[in-house]
Amino acid sequence: MSLENNTSLIDEEIIRKDESKGLHNLIYVKDLSLWHGKQQTLKNVELNIRDKGITVLLGPSGCGKTTLLKTFNRLTDLDPDIKTTGSIFFEDKDILTKNIDVYALRQKMGLLSQRPHPLPGTISDNIRYALKLKGIKSKVEQDDRIEYYIKKVALWDEVKDRLKYSANSLSIGQQQRLCLARGLAIEPRVILADEPTSALDPISSRKIEEQFQELSKEFAIVLVTHILRQAKRLADYTAFMYYGEVVEKGKPSDLFENPKTEIFKDYLQVGH
Amino acid sequence: MNFSLRYYIEKLRKSWMIISLVIILSLPFLIGISLLFKSWPLLVSTPISEIIFSSNWMPTKGNFGLWPFIFSSIVVSLLGLLIMIPFTLASAIYITQFAPNWISKVLRTVIDILAGIPSVIFGLWGIIVIVPMVSEWATSANSANASGYSILAAGIVVAVTTLPFVLNMLIELFESVPRELKESTLAMGASHWQTIKDVILKKIRPGIIAAFTLGLSKAFGETIAVLMVVGNVVQIPDSIFAAGYPLPALLANNYGEMMSIPKYDSALMLSALMLLIIVILFNYFAHKVIRFYQSKM
Incomplete structure (x- = not known):
């Protein structure tokens, strides 16, 4: 894509500022509002998602974090009551416009949901299906990649002897790592994670967090969480949301040390 | 004063529930057994395989192929x-x-x-x-x-x-x-x-x-x-x-x-x-x- 095309879509000013700071952003959310029927769930959201690194969307339950996440891969399309205004720019396109190939878009945005939802079938079937959707037909290559991705999420030693077992036979923490492997197998640019540790025990949570730190060197990760400690441990960039608005955003070092708004101060207080 | 009355009512209630349960549970068996009992005369005179697989249905002649x-x-x-x-x-x-x-x-x-x-x-x-x-x-x-x-x-x-x-x-x-x-x-x-x-x-x-x-x-x-x-x-x-x-x-x-x-x-x-x-x-x-x-x- 040419540079002119790029700048015609995304605010030139933003890109210049980013570049002067040495930042490279992958997703630009511009003036995004979202209505769920008559109720407004997102209010004029402005947010940049960095390439490579973990952007944490922090906030209390029901503040619109998950909804924002679902606009990134257009899962909001499933609900006919949802209407949006504004734009989300990703790879030189506004992904909220009608003429976007949503299937291709979703393959660039891997999703890890709150609870693991393995597909019916075996452990290897779960990743094989992702590979099939990606267009990889050769059985040998599928098998190679299944091994590669299971190793990548540090699950190989635990499951290598039972790849043909039902994915439901795994513990919930293992299932979540399998779902992560499945998401990686579609070769996304971005990993969207919706409170991915909320159903897990502390040890499994820690494993997922370690994975994320490793993966953030390769991928842009958007992590939704309401756990302050998790945000502090993982965030390279944080946005605090409250009732559909991004109230504060910035680097965690600035943000957590010098909260500007009362709401965020309260949240930090309660979170501790 | 009312204790014994309540006790018996309670007992009655319980046994009533158990009795209904037993009746319902045993119904399929009771029906099956009475059907078996009634069909017994035919079963002893004709082999079951012949009744099931024969196409000869002539009740007046005693042929009951089902x-x-x-x-x-x-x-x-x-x-x-x-x-x-x-x-x-x-x-x-x-x-x-x-x-x-x-x-x-x-x-x-x-x-x-x-x-x-x-x-x-x-x-x-x-x-x-x-x-x-x-x-x-x-x-x-x-x-x-x-x-x-x-x-x-x-x-x-x-x-x-x-x-x-x-x-x-x-x-x-x-x-x-x-x-x-x-x-x-x-x-x-x-x-x-x-x-x-x-x-x-x-x-x-x-x-x-x-x-x-x-x-x-x-x-x-x-x-x-x-x-x-x-x-x-x-x-x-x-x-x-x-x-x-x-x-x-x-x-x-x-x-x-x-x-x-x-x-x-x-x-x-x-x-x-x-x-x-x-x-x-x-x-x-x-x-x-x-x-x-x-x-x-």
């Missing part, structure tokens, strides 16, 4: 199942996956209304609509029996009578699939149809098999609507336009008549016993499948 009835029952219920499967699956998928809310609500109401219609009305509807239609097809196919009273007509009618029952089960199954599983699949870039075909249908496949087995069992036992359109001729039907005579129709048409014929009573009781056993087996199988599927969840 095969024409068993065969008709099997063919009619399988035909009904075959006709019903595509309709119920397609509607269940449409109602749960594609239909806007208001359409899905209207459709559910229609299904509930259908489920509440007495089967004699389906039988009448079969006579005035389905039988003439089948008759036309039979005529154009140069079939020996062009009356329209046939196993095909019975198959269609039985498909309609069991349809709401099966459809309701299928809708419940489709709705049991968590929304997040659907979202996870779509998030991998699968299309809506791929999600349904590769994930949702696969997830609930055992349940679907169980639902159709229960439907088959219901079709097998369907009596009045079937006997009104099936023609009731004792023969092995040689085409779908031929008349048949399923087991429930045999019982409903004949019990109470010609009871002076020796062992006739026994033969009817035996066919009732077989009907009972087959239906129980179907239900048992369906529940096995459901149990298997729940244990895998």
Whole structure:
């Protein structure tokens, strides 16, 4: 894509500022509002998602974090009551416009949901299906990649002897790592994670967090969480949301040390 | 003061509940045993295999071959199942996956209304609509029996009578699939149809098999609507336009008549016993499948 095309879509000013700071952003959310029927769930959201690194969307339950996440891969399309205004720019396109190939878009945005939802079938079937959707037909290559991705999420030693077992036979923490492997197998640019540790025990949570730190060197990760400690441990960039608005955003070092708004101060207080 | 009275009332209540429970639980056995008892005279005089597989039905001569009835029952219920499967699956998928809310609500109401219609009305509807239609097809196919009273007509009618029952089960199954599983699949870039075909249908496949087995069992036992359109001729039907005579129709048409014929009573009781056993087996199988599927969840 040419540079002119790029700048015609995304605010030139933003890109210049980013570049002067040495930042490279992958997703630009511009003036995004979202209505769920008559109720407004997102209010004029402005947010940049960095390439490579973990952007944490922090906030209390029901503040619109998950909804924002679902606009990134257009899962909001499933609900006919949802209407949006504004734009989300990703790879030189506004992904909220009608003429976007949503299937291709979703393959660039891997999703890890709150609870693991393995597909019916075996452990290897779960990743094989992702590979099939990606267009990889050769059985040998599928098998190679299944091994590669299971190793990548540090699950190989635990499951290598039972790849043909039902994915439901795994513990919930293992299932979540399998779902992560499945998401990686579609070769996304971005990993969207919706409170991915909320159903897990502390040890499994820690494993997922370690994975994320490793993966953030390769991928842009958007992590939704309401756990302050998790945000502090993982965030390279944080946005605090409250009732559909991004109230504060910035680097965690600035943000957590010098909260500007009362709401965020309260949240930090309660979170501790 | 009232203690002892309350105590006895409490005891009465408890025993009343236990007694009702025992009665309900033992009903299938009691029915089965009384049928077995009544069919015993025939069973001791003729080997069971001969009764089941012989086509010779001559009650006055003491020949009670039940095969024409068993065969008709099997063919009619399988035909009904075959006709019903595509309709119920397609509607269940449409109602749960594609239909806007208001359409899905209207459709559910229609299904509930259908489920509440007495089967004699389906039988009448079969006579005035389905039988003439089948008759036309039979005529154009140069079939020996062009009356329209046939196993095909019975198959269609039985498909309609069991349809709401099966459809309701299928809708419940489709709705049991968590929304997040659907979202996870779509998030991998699968299309809506791929999600349904590769994930949702696969997830609930055992349940679907169980639902159709229960439907088959219901079709097998369907009596009045079937006997009104099936023609009731004792023969092995040689085409779908031929008349048949399923087991429930045999019982409903004949019990109470010609009871002076020796062992006739026994033969009817035996066919009732077989009907009972087959239906129980179907239900048992369906529940096995459901149990298997729940244990895998």
